[in-house]
Amino acid sequence: MASETTAMGPSAGASTRPSAGPGLVARLRRDAPWWVLPATVVTSLTTFSGYALWTALLGHDRWGPYLSPFYSPEIAAGRTRASSAIFVAGAPLLFRFTCYYYRKAYYRSFLLDPPACAVRDPHRTYSGETSFPTVLNNLHRYVWWLVAIVVSFLWLDVFRAFFGTGADSGHIWLGVGTGVMLGNVVLLTAYSASCHSFRHMVGGHVDCFSCVRFGKARYQAWRGVTLLNIRHPMWAWVSMFSVWGTDIYLRMLQAGWFLDPHIRF
């Protein structure tokens, strides 16, 4: 059918733009080409993965009372030449890989399955999460428990950082580093506590809260996790950058670029 244009009356072309439209983020999302988001995700996750690999192979020592989250818990410290990160990285890595939010991110951005909504994906066949290895994403709930252990150790590290180690033991140490470590562990806790599988475990699987034992408490727990879960993508990204930032901060201290501003009493 041939394209045709029908001219209209004198009002044609008049502006209907209101003075206030959608917000900046909404406008950016609306006006940006579809490939901007996948490209950003690929760049961020690839750079983080490269940094994590580099840092695991490089190894790391404590700086004063501080320990990088990549190396906690120090399960190999002093016994092997390998860095703790090589042993510890599995749990957080698997947790993020099987995370419902990151699944969206890598299916869209790395596997282009689809690259964006209503944009044709390039694959001729498709099996979703019904075949190996993606079917193993169903095990996310077990990885959650492993990560819960790692996050518990990170809380312990923050506690140790506040109360000092070695010569500083017995003093309270309040430094920028303790704040950085505390912020990091809070964000990681928020990320793991907002997990969809955890939400299911605490009460999502219950159909009748008023019919089961501790139903009211479980309902409240489910509501609380749901409130966190609404921002799960945000916690996922922010906690990833906080781990990264904490390690970079400690490396800068180790390199002697500056001294950690702190109060000891």
Add this chain to the structure above:
Amino acid sequence: MEVRVFRGVPGGEQGEVAYDVPPVEGMVVLDAIHHIQKHLQTDLACRWNCKAAKCGSCSAEINGTPRLMCKTRIDELPEGPVTVRPLAAFPLIKDLVTDVSWNYEVNKKIPPFTAAEGDRGPWRIQEVDIDRLYEFRRCIECFLCQDVCHILRNHDMRDRFYGPRFFVRVAGLEMHPKDVLNRVEQTRAEGGLGLCNITKCCTEVCPEHIHITDNAIIPLKERNADAHWDPINFVRRKLRRDSGGGAATRGLDEEPAGGPPR
């Protein structure tokens, strides 16, 4: 303002036709289509009913994105021509009208709400047991989620995938405190729950802002994991069955503390 509208019938000539429509403040895309129907192209086919985003009839793809025409303001679209095309996942009937009857066939496959035998009501249901179901009841069956889902749209797996709309329906039934059927296995085996790869496009296009992925599909996936991927639950079910508990009809069932057995 230029509006490019898809025109054509199956097997016939198809293409976009550009129309110049006078803009009016507050205008939505459906207004532009009505203007074209009234003044420029009286045989343009378009399905609509309420013009209030409640009937789900005027679904279309506006500038490549599945949306309701009655809820899409022209002044919120980027500068330039506005393109209006029919839903890509369903067979074309004419112009902007597609045949969505497959969805109603899927709906018939899902067993309806079923209370326990002898438990006919009326019931007193606690708010805590029902509040997460309200969201699912908001669905207007516009089928935008079905249209945007790449499993139906690109891979045409209609023979083994129900689609997001019907995962919402199943979730609403499964979470109902008075329903006793287990549809999770059917949703996995016949409905293709495992095919969904959580890309959340269904949630992004839902005009009723239902969190389809987070509140319906992922909970169903977790219930499926309870049934097939959780050895702890397997042992618990086995023990209950052996001890005569017999309450394993709904996957991860709970011991009742006072209410009727589930």
